[in-house]
Structure formats: C-alpha cells, structure tokens
Amino acid sequence: MLRQVKKFIILGISAAILMGAQANAITPSPQMIEQFKALPKSEQERLARQYGVDPSIITGAGATATVVENPTVVTPRAEKNNVVDQSESDQLNQATKSESTVEAIEDKKENQLKRFGYDLFAGSPSTFAPVSDVPVPAEYMIGPGDSLNVQLFGKENNQYTLTVGRDGAIQFPNLGPISLVGLSFAEVRELLQQKISQSMIGIESNITMGELRSIRIFVAGDAFQPGSYTVSSLSTITQALFISGGVNQIGSLRNIQIKRAGKTVGHLDLYDLLLRGDASGDIRLQSGDVVFIPSSGGSVSVMGEVRRPAIYELKNNETMADVIRMASGLNPGAYPKASTVERFSNESVKTVISVDLTENAGLNTLVKNGDLLNVRSASSRIDNAITVAGAVVRPGKYQWTKGLTVADLLPSIWGDLTISADLDYALLVREINQRGDIQVERIALGRAIGEPKSHYNPQLNPRDSIIVFDYADREALLKPIIQKLREQSRFGDAAKLVNINGNVRFPGQYPITINADVKELLIAAGGLEEGAYTLAAELTRQQVSEQNGVSVEHVQLSLDRVMQNDPSANIKLQSRDILTVRTLPDWQDTRWVTIKGEVKFPGTYSIQRGESLKDVLARAGGLTNDAAPRSAVFLRKSVKDKEQLELSKLADELRREIAAKALTKDTPTIGYNDSQQMLNELENVKTVGRLVVDINAIELGIDSANLMLEDADALYIPPTNQTISVMGQVQHPSTHRYKQGMTFDQYLALSGGARKRADESRSYVLKADGSVQMPESSFWFNGGSAMEPGDTIVVPLDTEYKDNLTLWSQVTGIIYNTAVAVSVISGL
Structure with a gap:
C-alpha cells in the first residue's frame, strides 16, 4: 500500500514539475495532499528533497509559520590525499645524498604543493535555495518583490505587510500608492514615517524589511558548476561563488568579473580577502548580473622554508617580495640568501637562478609564469653553543661567551654533577678546523671547579663539548669520540687511540689527549684495581719505518714512578700504544667456604690459596659428638x-x-x-x-x-x-x-x-x-x-x-x- 501511495505522489509531483511555466497554476488535489500527509515524516522529506518541492506547499504547514534557516548549499568534493611525507623530506638533511635522490625528493615536494585558495570552495552545490536570514543594510535598494512590515501604534494599532509591485510602488491602506523607485531601505523608512506622521495624527510607526525578493544571476566561465542561479537580492560575488561550488582547477581567483548589461562593472581579487581580509571588492549583485570566472593567469610555486608552501596565481609585474608575502613570510630556519628560482628560458630549457632575498635586488626580481621559488634551510649546526653531556644534572647546549670556562658552566660539584661523576677524568672535545676534525683534552673536573683561577680550568671555544664520565660506564660516551678520531685519520696516519688492559677498573680503548702520558691513561681507565702489580707494567709500542716496516717493542714501566710523575717512567703516549697492568703474584680475591652442621663453630670462613679442608675443620673447632662424618656432603661449584x-x-x-x-x-x-x-x-x-x-x-x-x-x-x-x-x-x-x-x-x-x-x-x-x-x-x-x-x-x-x-x-x-x-x- 505504501509503495502505491509513493508512486501516486511521485507521478503527481513529476507532472507538476514537467509543466514548466504552468507549474504555478497547478495545485495538488485534496486526495494527493491527504496521501502525502499519511506518509512517514522521513519519507515526506525524502520525496521533497528528491524533487525539489517544499513540503509546506502540499501539507499547508507554511501557512501558519515561516522558519528561516540556512540550507546546506555545498557538499564536500572528493579530495586527494596530499599529505607530505616528512621523513622523505628530511632526507635532504642527511650527510650524504646522491643527485638522483635530491631530484626525486625535490620533484615529490613540488608535486605535493596545493593551489592556494582553492580549498575555500572544497565542495559542490546541493541546492539553489536563497539565503534568507541575512541582515538588511540601510543602503539596500528596494525593488519589485520586496515586502515591508509596517507596524502602527498609538491612537490606533495595526500591522501591514506591503509588497513592492512591478511599478515600484506599494499600496498603503488609507494613504494610497506610494512610489519607492530608486530608494534605499533607509530612504524608504524615512519617507513612510514622514507620510504616516503627516497623514495619521497620533500614530507612530515601525518599519522593517519583510520577505526579500529573489534575483536571477548567471555564473559563467571556469566555475565548478556554471549556470543560472536564484539567489537573495542581498547576495554578493562570494556568495554566488559558494552557491556554484567555487572555481574549478583552472579558474582564476584574482580576476573574477561582474558583467552587467554587457559591461564589466567590477573585479574581485580573492587574494585580497584571503590574505588581508579586504572585502571591498565583494559588491552586491543585481538581477541579471553575470559572475564571470576567467581562466587563471600565470602561477608561481613556492616551496622550502616558507610558512605556507603552495602554488600562487600571479598578476602582472609582481615581484619576489609579493610572492613571499603571499606565502606568509619565511620560517625562522630559512636561509633566504641562497634561494633559487627554477625558470623556463626562452628556448624552453629549464634553468636555475640564484636569488638573494635579503637584498632589494633579489626582492624586486619580477616573477614569471611557471617559476619555482625554493627557499633553502639554514644550517642545523649551532655556531655559538657549548655542549655538556654525561654525568651532569642538566645536560644540553649552552651559550658561549668570550672568556667562558669549564667552571662557569659547572660551578658546583654537588649542584651540577651527578653523585657518580668522575672528578678526575672528563674530556674537552674541540673542533680544530672547518672539516670538523677534533682534538681531545683531559679535564680534572674536581680541580677545575675547586681551583677556577688555575690552569685546570681552561677557557672554552664555540662548539666545544664537555663530556663528564661516571664510575659505571664509559663505553657509550667514548664511542662517538673514538669513531670520529678513526674517521679523521687520513693518508695512512694512525688514529689517535691507545689501549689499556689488565688490572685496571675500566680497561679498553681511549683517545689520546693533548700531551697524554701513561699516568693520564691510568686516570682514564679509572685507576688501578686492588692487587695491581705496580713495580712493572708493560707498554707495547709499534715502530713504523719505510725501510724496516713495522717492529714491536715492549717497554717495562714502574707504575709507582709513573704516579710520582717521574719523566723516565711517565712517558708520552703514541698511537696504537698498549699498556698492560699486571696482577700481584699469588694475588687472589677473598675466598669463602661454608661449614654447616655438626661442628663446634659453623659458619663462613675466609681461606687463602693452598688451605685444606683439614685446616678449616680445625678452625671450626672440629666435629661435635653427634656428628656423622660418614654422611658428610661436600659441594663444589666447579x-x-x-x-x-x-x-x-x-x-x-x-x-x-x-x-x-x-x-x-x-x-x-x-x-x-x-x-x-x-x-x-x-x-x-x-x-x-x-x-x-x-x-x-x-x-x-x-x-x-x-x-x-x-x-x-x-x-x-x-x-x-x-x-x-x-x-x-x-x-x-x-x-x-x-x-x-x-x-x-x-x-x-x-x-x-x-x-x-x-x-x-x-x-x-x-x-x-x-x-x-x-x-x-x-x-x-x-x-x-x-x-x-x-x-x-x-x-x-x-x-x-x-x-x-x-x-x-x-x-x-x-x-x-x-x-x-x-x-x-x-x-x-
């Protein structure tokens, strides 16, 4: 039954629509209206949307109440995914990159640029209904089809709704026809109030606008959906653009024209509205106006370190400064001095032009159609910073100033260093040339802080790094320094690295510091372990000569004399030296054995090398009377x-x-x-x-x-x-x-x-x-x-x-x- 009713109503509505000009003369029959009312509300709304019919025409609901609302005039267009892959973009900041990689990344970034301003119209029109809740300005020109609400109060109270006829006049009760041709709303209000006060003694009036007339306009050119539209008489150019879905991908945003009676009466540059909020060119439309959208002119692509990378439309004689303003300026990390412009020459060959955007000459350079402006990034290296890392409370980068010392950055042992910080061994890593080569200097951090006026507290240079070690781990902090020293060893030179092994706290590989000697290497390794043999240590050194090749010599050193700074023992280190610290003969760590059960004094006993089970049993007082020696259990870890x-x-x-x-x-x-x-x-x-x-x-x-x-x-x-x-x-x-x-x-x-x-x-x-x-x-x-x-x-x-x-x-x-x-x- 419901399906038959829907079919009947659809046929009736379709017939009314197909009648064209006679549609105003056709009224739904009572049977059609009753059947339409019997449908569910959702079905009524669906039929009305599908055939563009106001349900109030059939149901009569509009006769009692008028609801003013803004219809949805556009629905979103299908958009492409233009998300920039930041990880690939960052590949330009890598240390090494091939020419093909650079070109691929640049091309991808250029292809991901969007045309500026077109996302303002990221939708398509869904209805032609006019917007009816816009406030009426005082300068609004009254015309045929507009209605006025006149309220009379005082000696008499009346209310009239007067419609302007085709002759431009209204029929005012008791006053006759009043012509409003060529008058604005403010002038009409003043005129009517004057006539009412003169002709109706003791009566005052309040005049407001009622229903506004609709006007027919045309949207032509490169619009998203060009055609004829019925809009409110208050509509402007931008409202017409929104209703028609905006411009298509080749339409111009900067030269939208208003044609009236065959003449161009106005131009709108949407960039004025989008970039500066200037709507002075957004003039009000009149019936019969044509909103013409020509094809876009030239364009320039802007990428790199600008705040809004995009493709911008050009007007005549615009410069690089104008383009930078369109892109909202430069990022803080920009390096405008080395900007480039890719441009097609007269021979249709792509060329690259360097532009210094810090100079007037560069800023005043005229932009041509098809240009690609690329604003390069500044260097990520910090020029005037000191880096502090390791066992410090607040690691990071700090400003360098002339005369700055280690104690200025780390003035307090308790407040700036961790509890486990090594006060005898820290490193000052300094760049010595523009290639980034480094040299390493040891800092006695405890003495630098305690004696800030001494030579233990060196002055710092820009880009210095202070590495503070702790007593737990040195390998992680030393690894990048050792790697850098190996990389900067060129032309067969040995890396400035030495090794220490044996009975020291932190054996391993260490950088050779300025004027490094055996004592400094011992300090770097955290000092000697318990049981170290100090009378003789072995320094293995390789001697290289072009005639004899490589020979190895072993030098015996007295560590006691080394620690006393004896020059004959505390010799200077060379690359690839190996210091071996021996252990005392017969040295052993404390050994423990456990005796439990039926002995007079059970417990844990320390033993020396060569001590026997009989000896420890005697130290434990021997067996008790209840002991079962044949049932004894002896356990050994090995x-x-x-x-x-x-x-x-x-x-x-x-x-x-x-x-x-x-x-x-x-x-x-x-x-x-x-x-x-x-x-x-x-x-x-x-x-x-x-x-x-x-x-x-x-x-x-x-x-x-x-x-x-x-x-x-x-x-x-x-x-x-x-x-x-x-x-x-x-x-x-x-x-x-x-x-x-x-x-x-x-x-x-x-x-x-x-x-x-x-x-x-x-x-x-x-x-x-x-x-x-x-x-x-x-x-x-x-x-x-x-x-x-x-x-x-x-x-x-x-x-x-x-x-x-x-x-x-x-x-x-x-x-x-x-x-x-x-x-x-x-x-x-």
Whole structure:
C-alpha cells in the first residue's frame, strides 16, 4: 500500500514539475495532499528533497509559520590525499645524498604543493535555495518583490505587510500608492514615517524589511558548476561563488568579473580577502548580473622554508617580495640568501637562478609564469653553543661567551654533577678546523671547579663539548669520540687511540689527549684495581719505518714512578700504544667456604690459596659428638658446573636415541608421552656438585684423603643418622630405622620387594659418604655384609622394559643420587 501511495505522489509531483511555466497554476488535489500527509515524516522529506518541492506547499504547514534557516548549499568534493611525507623530506638533511635522490625528493615536494585558495570552495552545490536570514543594510535598494512590515501604534494599532509591485510602488491602506523607485531601505523608512506622521495624527510607526525578493544571476566561465542561479537580492560575488561550488582547477581567483548589461562593472581579487581580509571588492549583485570566472593567469610555486608552501596565481609585474608575502613570510630556519628560482628560458630549457632575498635586488626580481621559488634551510649546526653531556644534572647546549670556562658552566660539584661523576677524568672535545676534525683534552673536573683561577680550568671555544664520565660506564660516551678520531685519520696516519688492559677498573680503548702520558691513561681507565702489580707494567709500542716496516717493542714501566710523575717512567703516549697492568703474584680475591652442621663453630670462613679442608675443620673447632662424618656432603661449584654440562649432553644423547628408535622397523614399546616425561625429568634436574670426601680419614691425618679448598666450597655434616632409605622401583619406597646386622635383602623386603619393572640385578647402595657400591663388587646379595647407618638402597628401572634405551640407567641414577644429596642438605 505504501509503495502505491509513493508512486501516486511521485507521478503527481513529476507532472507538476514537467509543466514548466504552468507549474504555478497547478495545485495538488485534496486526495494527493491527504496521501502525502499519511506518509512517514522521513519519507515526506525524502520525496521533497528528491524533487525539489517544499513540503509546506502540499501539507499547508507554511501557512501558519515561516522558519528561516540556512540550507546546506555545498557538499564536500572528493579530495586527494596530499599529505607530505616528512621523513622523505628530511632526507635532504642527511650527510650524504646522491643527485638522483635530491631530484626525486625535490620533484615529490613540488608535486605535493596545493593551489592556494582553492580549498575555500572544497565542495559542490546541493541546492539553489536563497539565503534568507541575512541582515538588511540601510543602503539596500528596494525593488519589485520586496515586502515591508509596517507596524502602527498609538491612537490606533495595526500591522501591514506591503509588497513592492512591478511599478515600484506599494499600496498603503488609507494613504494610497506610494512610489519607492530608486530608494534605499533607509530612504524608504524615512519617507513612510514622514507620510504616516503627516497623514495619521497620533500614530507612530515601525518599519522593517519583510520577505526579500529573489534575483536571477548567471555564473559563467571556469566555475565548478556554471549556470543560472536564484539567489537573495542581498547576495554578493562570494556568495554566488559558494552557491556554484567555487572555481574549478583552472579558474582564476584574482580576476573574477561582474558583467552587467554587457559591461564589466567590477573585479574581485580573492587574494585580497584571503590574505588581508579586504572585502571591498565583494559588491552586491543585481538581477541579471553575470559572475564571470576567467581562466587563471600565470602561477608561481613556492616551496622550502616558507610558512605556507603552495602554488600562487600571479598578476602582472609582481615581484619576489609579493610572492613571499603571499606565502606568509619565511620560517625562522630559512636561509633566504641562497634561494633559487627554477625558470623556463626562452628556448624552453629549464634553468636555475640564484636569488638573494635579503637584498632589494633579489626582492624586486619580477616573477614569471611557471617559476619555482625554493627557499633553502639554514644550517642545523649551532655556531655559538657549548655542549655538556654525561654525568651532569642538566645536560644540553649552552651559550658561549668570550672568556667562558669549564667552571662557569659547572660551578658546583654537588649542584651540577651527578653523585657518580668522575672528578678526575672528563674530556674537552674541540673542533680544530672547518672539516670538523677534533682534538681531545683531559679535564680534572674536581680541580677545575675547586681551583677556577688555575690552569685546570681552561677557557672554552664555540662548539666545544664537555663530556663528564661516571664510575659505571664509559663505553657509550667514548664511542662517538673514538669513531670520529678513526674517521679523521687520513693518508695512512694512525688514529689517535691507545689501549689499556689488565688490572685496571675500566680497561679498553681511549683517545689520546693533548700531551697524554701513561699516568693520564691510568686516570682514564679509572685507576688501578686492588692487587695491581705496580713495580712493572708493560707498554707495547709499534715502530713504523719505510725501510724496516713495522717492529714491536715492549717497554717495562714502574707504575709507582709513573704516579710520582717521574719523566723516565711517565712517558708520552703514541698511537696504537698498549699498556698492560699486571696482577700481584699469588694475588687472589677473598675466598669463602661454608661449614654447616655438626661442628663446634659453623659458619663462613675466609681461606687463602693452598688451605685444606683439614685446616678449616680445625678452625671450626672440629666435629661435635653427634656428628656423622660418614654422611658428610661436600659441594663444589666447579663440580656442579661440570655435572650440569654433562647432564645437558646426556639429555641430547637420550633425545637422539629416542628418535633413532622411532625410525627402526621394530615397533617401540615406549610411547611418546613416556619419552617426553623422561626427558622433562632429566632436564629439570638441578645438580648439586657433590664431591665424595672421607672426613674420618681426614681427621686421622691421612694426607691422601685431605682436599685443597676452592672459593664457594660448602661442607654439610649432618647428625648421626639411624635410618636406611629404600627408593626406586620398589612397592613402597620408604625410610626404615637402622638395625645392626640387617642385610640388603631384609631392608628391601621391608619396602615390599621390587616391582615388576625393577632391574634387581643392577640395584646398588648409595653410601652415606656419597660413594656407590655396585652389585658386582659386593657380596651382600648372597647373605653378604650388613648395611650401615645413612645408606640408601636404589632399585633402578629395568632398561629392557623401556625398549632397550641404554641411557635410562644413567638417567635414573642421576635423579636418585641428586635427591639423596638434597635431602641431606635440607635436613640441616
């Protein structure tokens, strides 16, 4: 039903539109109006928009109220993405660039320039409805079709709406026709008020403008949508441009013409409005006027360091100064002295002209059509600055002034330097020529600040850099200095770099400072470490001669004499020198061992090289009466590291053996999940580094049982253990109370005996001291010797049961033995 109603209404409205000049005589039928009203409001609005009909004509809503509103006269045009890639633009600032790179970037920047002013009309017209809410100025000329609102008050109160007829007169009640031809709104108001006051005694009046007449104008030339438009009688040139969508891509913004009765009566330069806000040329239109937009004249492209890079339209005899004003002036980083203009010569060849925009001659240069003005950038290098970096509170660039010193920039140790700043070693990096080559000078920063009048506080030059080091890291701050020294080494010259290694705080490579000697190199490296051998250090030097080539000599130096500034020892450094600082013979860092458990004085003891376990046990007061020396656990870091490495190798071998079994034609009896669980258990085992020791033999003084100690050794002596543990593939792994005389088989029986998967023939006893007693070396399987307190019986898994994986016995042994050692340690 709704579809039929819409069809009916559409046919009726279409017929009314197609009638052309007779449209004013056609009125919708009552049936059409009622059906239109029955439609939803959104559908009414859609039909009205589609066919350009005011819904109030059909619904009658306009008879009761008039709503003044500004319709949307333009919708956005489709725009291209003209975003400038700043990262590519910045490629011009790189240190090295090829000719093709420069040309490509310049061309891209030129292609991304927009025509100035055209984005003002970045839309297309959507309606021809006139704007009706514009205030009426006093000089507005009254004409046919305008209406006046006249309000009378005083002795009588009346209100009239009077329309100006085609003869230019209004019909005023009781006053007759009044001609308003050639009068402005101010003059009409004065005339009517005068006539009312003369003819109507005791009545005053208020006169305002009512509905304004519409006028028909033409927009021609290079407009976005040229044609005939109905606009308000108050419309100006710019409003006509907006209604028609503005100018197209070749239209002129600077020579818009108003033609009236075949004559040009006005010109509008939109640049006056856009650049200076001058709307004096935006004259009011009259009915029948033609807004003519000619094609644009010449143009100039402006790029580089201007505030508004764009393509600007030219008028006759405009200069570079005019173009710079169009571009809103130069950026602060511009270098106008070296500006260039690309111009086509008379032979149609592109040429480049240098223009100095700081001189009148350059500014007064006439601009030609097609010119490309490129304002170059100034150098990014700061000419009169001092750079402060490193372990300072406020790093950055500071102004250089004549006579400026290091202490002037960093006057306070506490206020300007970090806590970790090195007060003995800072560097002053200075440029020595226009090529940017540098030389390096050491600054004793503490003395420079503390003695500002001394030679320790040097005066600074422009572009100097002060690098303050700390006591944690020097490599990052030294890296760019070392790199620069290497780069400036030319024609076979050796870079001014030396090396220091050995027992110093910061070994490495350092720049050779002015008048550098061995002492300064020691200071650069942070000084000597504890244990440094000061009687003799070695300086390795390369001697280069064209006849003999390169020879190496080794010079022995006394660092004691170097620190005392003995000239014979504190020699000057040369490129590629290497200073090696030795360590004292037999020097060692403090070593510590730990003794816990059943000793009289457990704790951590410092040891010297060559000290034995017997010696430390004596220092710890010996064993207590409750000690179980056969159950002692001795741990060593080097053994732990070796065991962990071997464990990793074992895991790799087991993984390869599992993979090899999977590739054989025999069906493996071990599943994937079982093999992965086995590998995970092995990889998760953390070795303890247990070393078997015989404490009883050591106590008796047997030298072969004694052990030389290493750093981080640990001895754990548990109390007497009256238990026997049974673990592995038994029915009930458990710990049993020790009974003298009981044998291996009896303890195994107490744990329920071996499981089906057990390999009883490979069972063994892990003795309390960590040694292992294997079945082939024992006789307790045949009613043999009795067990001892603290022993552990281990029944391994049958490796044949696990598809002949021969490494299983090693895996289970490692797991069990580690578990026993950990349980002893954790019990203390």
